[in-house]
Amino acid sequence: MSYRNPVIAIQGLDHGDPAVCKYNGKYYLYHTGPREIRVYESKNLVDWEQQGIALHASDDPDHWAQIGLWAPEIIHENGTFYMYVTAALMNEDGSENDAVRRIGVATSDNPLGPFKLAAEPLTDEWSIDAHPFKDEDGTYYLFYNVRNEYTRGPNGVIGTGNVVDRMVDLTTLSGNPTMVVKPEHLWEGNKEHSFFWNEGPFVLKRNGKYFQMYSAGFFGDDTYGVYYATSDTPMGTEGMNDTSWKKWRGGEAILKTNEACLGPGHHVVVKGPNGIDDYIVYHGYEPGEDVPERRVRVGRFQWDGDHIWLEPPSLEEIPVPLKPEFDGRFLPLLEQVNEGLSKCHLSDYHFETNLRPGKNSVSGFAFFVDENNYVKWEMDPSAKTLKVSVHEKAQQVSSFSAELSTDFNPEAYHLFQVVKEGASLKIYVDRVQQLDLTTNFGNQPGMVQIHNGKVAGTIVTKINS
Incomplete structure (x- = not known):
């Protein structure tokens, strides 16, 4: 089966700044809107159905989010969906007051919404394009875009740049924004060189190194494209003068305009239905379509060593x-x-499910060869622990324990993953690695089982080592 881009294109509607949240096996997509954020649903990342309005701007004349709902990005944690969104104040004539544009958060217990806006914004300066990034230890950082004296481009011309701040919790910033990238080259702005942009951050971590993808150039024409920078730390120590992040090849594009798309950019990266393959979801204009409407596209994302390759x-x-x-x-x-699961016997695999424990302990087999050889796991919501025992030849040969988060909500769905490659078996809860085991099972085929609890979004995918 195949598809063609764009995957979402509704005439008369701009689909700028698309973001995707994967939850319980389905995908939910959101994009920029004047006074409302629409939500779409898909099972395969390419066939989308509109599901309504997830968020409305506030009608309160004193609220921070009156108009210009830009670049929503949504995460799920512990039973709550958090939407990080930009909004502006409204002028008397109904237009957007660009001088007062800030980032805030809205929450819901459903990915379809309705989301409720917080009373106050997260930021107190001009800011857009929020991206929440969860590190391997569970710490959250917010990468976002600002426009100030530190983010000027070549020749001191006004511009925007990306910064990062540690999150105290999912609705509070530490208040110490630190520089990530800012415009350095003439090609990072419009053709008149009167304004420059580094914006739309998205962050990944690979082999201990951080990769911040971003968009640069003028979002309204063919100068717009996707770039990336790398760092050994998500957040340096020198504030707005920090230089920890370095642009790849000094600032070379990895996605740019061609005959199929004009101005591709402002994207997210999401796992495909098999839980392994990565895809980029981004916007772009249709060449030859003389309307200011961006369409949603999906393309492959791959690692070439430590370099990011994006499908043109x-x-x-x-x-x-x-x-x-x-x-x-x-x-x-x-x-x-x-x-x-019982019919799926593999030696190397990626397993994931969304597990809702409830009040009682839940358990299962992370790897099962036979009744005498297996790896068993048990999650105890009351003790907030994850225990694993390895059994060989009918004997328990080792056991391990990990602490779950102190606010672990047993009535919420939690992403539970097992990755087995040869003798290595790793277990993750909510994308945080809990245990890394070495077994003697090697290349023996086995299966996964879930003894109890409620599950959704369960998959097993073979890993081709």
Whole structure:
């Protein structure tokens, strides 16, 4: 099966700054809107159905979010969905007051909304394009865009740059923004060189190194594209004068205008349905379409060593994202999930499910060869622990324990993942690595099982080592 870009294109509507939240096996997409944020739903990243309005701007004349709902990005943590969104004050004539544009948060218990805006913004200066990044230890950072004296471009011309601040919690910043990238070259602005942009941050971590992807150039024409910078730390120590982040090749684009797309950029990276493959979701104009409406596109993201490769925009048909070996994402009963898992015997695999423990302990097999050889896990919500025991030849040979977060909510769905490659077996909860085990099972085929609890979005994908 295949698809063509753009994947969302509604005439008369701008789809700028798309962001995707993956939850319980489905995808939810949001984009910029004047006074409302629309939400779309998909099972495969390419076929989308509009589901309504997730967020409305405030009608309160004293509220910070009256108009210009830009660049929403949504995460799920512990049963709550957090939408980080830019908004502006409204002028008397109904236009946006660009001088008072800030980032704030809205929350919901459902990815479809409705989201409720916080009473106060997160930032107290001109700011847009918020991106929450969760590090391996569970610490959150907010990368976002500002426009001030520190972010001027070449020749001191006005510009915007990306900064980062540590989050005290998911609704509070520490108040110490630190420089990440700012405009340095003439090609990072408009053709008149009267304004420069480094914006739209998205951050990944690989082999201990941080990669911040960003967009540069004028968002309204063919100068716009995607770039990246790297650092050994998410946040340096020198504030707005920090230079920890270095642009790849000094600032060379990895996604740019071609015959299939004009001004590609402001993106997110999301895992495909198999839980392994990465995809970039971004916006761009249709070449030859003389309207200010950006369309949503999906393309492959791959690592070439420590370099990011993005699939160029194409007019051709593109293969749809791959499904997992076992796809139990939407099976309603645990018995059905386990029946499918029992038929999936692999030596190297990626397993994930969204697990809702409830009040009682839940357990399962992270790897099961036979009744005498297996790796068992048990999650205790009351003690907030994850315990794992390794059994070989009917004997327990080792056991391990990890502490879950102190605010772990047993009534929420939590992303639970097991990655087995040879003798290595790693377990993650909510994208934080809890345990890294070495076993003697090597290349023996085995399966995963879930004994109890409620599950959704369950998959197993073979890893080709």
